[in-house]
Amino acid sequence: MNESMLGIINATNDFTSLGNVTAHRSLAALPFGGRYRLIDFMLSNMVHSGIQSVAIFTGYENRSLMDHLGSGKQWDLDRKRDGLFVFTPNCQLEEEEFGSFSHLARNYDYFKRSRQEYVVVTNANIIVAMNFKPILHRHIATGADITEVQHAGRSLQTYILKKQLLMSLFEQYKDQGYYKLCDIIMEKRHEMHIHSYEFTGYTAVIDSIDSYYSRSMDLLRPEVWQQVFQPQAPVFTKVKDEPPARYRSCSKVRNAIIANGSIIEGTVEGSIVFRAVKVGAGTVIRGSIVMQKSQIGNNCILEHVILDKDVKIEDGTVLIGTPEAPYVVQKGMVQGALMKS
Structure with a gap:
């Protein structure tokens, strides 16, 4: 048959x-x-x-x-x-x-x-x-x-x-x-x-x-x-040639997914970080999704946030959402401390 x-x-x-x-x-x-x-x-x-x-x-x-x-x-x-x-x-x-x-x-x-x-x-x-x-x-x-x-x-x-x-x-x-x-x-x-x-x-x-x-x-x-993600049936995707993620001595990461090419200097908890993302020193990210190539400055606070690709978060910015209504930043946008939420 x-x-x-x-x-x-x-x-x-x-x-x-x-x-x-x-x-x-x-x-x-x-x-x-x-x-x-x-x-x-x-x-x-x-x-x-x-x-x-x-x-x-x-x-x-x-x-x-x-x-x-x-x-x-x-x-x-x-x-x-x-x-x-x-x-x-x-x-x-x-x-x-x-x-x-x-x-x-x-x-x-x-x-x-x-x-x-x-x-x-x-x-x-x-x-x-x-x-x-x-x-x-x-x-x-x-x-x-x-x-x-x-x-x-x-x-x-x-x-x-x-x-x-x-x-x-x-x-x-x-x-x-x-x-x-x-x-x-x-x-x-x-x-x-x-x-x-x-x-x-x-x-x-x-x-x-x-x-x-x-x-x-x-x-x-x-x-x-x-x-x-089962070992006998992996999820295939387009391969990107990025170096492994780098964790500075001041970084703290707990229960998070960190993709290759990222540089972590701050704290990432309960979050998903895509490829080639930079997280600055003193920054705290909780319960958030950060898409590829986004750049997050120093001393920022991001909670329950979705950052699309190529977003730039300036030093000292505070963005707060909720699990029911996460704060979404559009692709390529710049968010500064004066725009904090």
Whole structure:
């Protein structure tokens, strides 16, 4: 029996609740966990599941995502046959016409030529370590039309179905007014054989600043870290050539993730610090996320803060947020002591 799978990752989702952190990038390219992007997790899952052909459908803000993905080499998807395929939107379409089914239908020939029998359809904003092979075996054993993956009773909008069925849905969607695959599943749940597969491992869906912050902080818990970053199934990402992090004699670090290339002179507690970040002497950072290449001066206090890339925090600045409403500083901004919050 042909049990080969084709992977489809929908990277078109955009949530206004994420505010400034997705103003200049795709949600799929949002930095996460110190050195990764959101899409790395689901893309790595597919590779570990033996999927050798992956199609990614992007939205309009896709420059950083395209730069990150490159040829797919980091995921062993730079192949002569199959490999990584990135499909960008048609810029001539009206925004309200732009949806994942529109993407898929415009690239119908790609699916027609592919040799895989089954398709995995999922989103780019899910943090999970999931192998699709057991789900496919359950799908085949139950004889389902579609298998829907759930976590704690909530749909992850992750589906396995035969490629031929997906193609037939493409042909019908315009006439019947469907926008995405999940729309069909919701409406035709009683007409099709839809099997629910309950995934019990750690799962996080990033769709707001609150979920981004809280799920990032989850990684500081050993039991979560061990579920997300498994030795037998590493999360692949674009490699950056940075030296190891440097800790000055005056630094204090406790329960934190510090990426390579960073220089720490102050105190970092319960925080995530990305690559090439400078933390000045006398500075205290607690419960915060500091993205790559941000520069934090001396004698600053940052609590429950999210700093985007290339932010500069001047000496003596105080920025205070809360776990429920973290203080967010936009990419490339300069924050000084007179602007403290």
